[in-house]
Amino acid sequence: MQVKLSQLAYARSGDKGDGSNVGVVAYNAACYEIIKAALTPDRVKEHFREICFGDVDRYEAPNLLALNFILHDSLGGGGSESLKTDAQGKTHGLGILYMTLEVPDDFEIPSRDCVS
Secondary structure: OEEEHHHOEEEEEEEEOOEEEEEEEEOOHHHHHHHHHHOOHHHHHHHOOOOOOOOEEEEEEHHHOEEEEEEOOOOOOOHHHOOOOOOOOOOHHHHHOOOEEEOOOOOOOOOOOOOO
């Protein structure tokens, strides 16, 4: 079945010069395994194709159940140099959560009230 990434994780984002830094943190270990398999740099670049003009780097932080992505050349120069509405990438964390991922039909979506 298809689910939104927001059902499996939360995200935070910000700027790193002209690159957007997007962290995705899974709600639990089972969600992390799905996210780790599905969120490749190519998939994230495709999702942000209209704003990301450089490479996408992925860093794993399994002890935090998290992935971190750097979207290079995505902020129009960054900070005060950029004419973009979101020159610091603050909305990119929300944007990644709209991605849909395939999960097994019997996968139990964690409750946001009780995550482990």
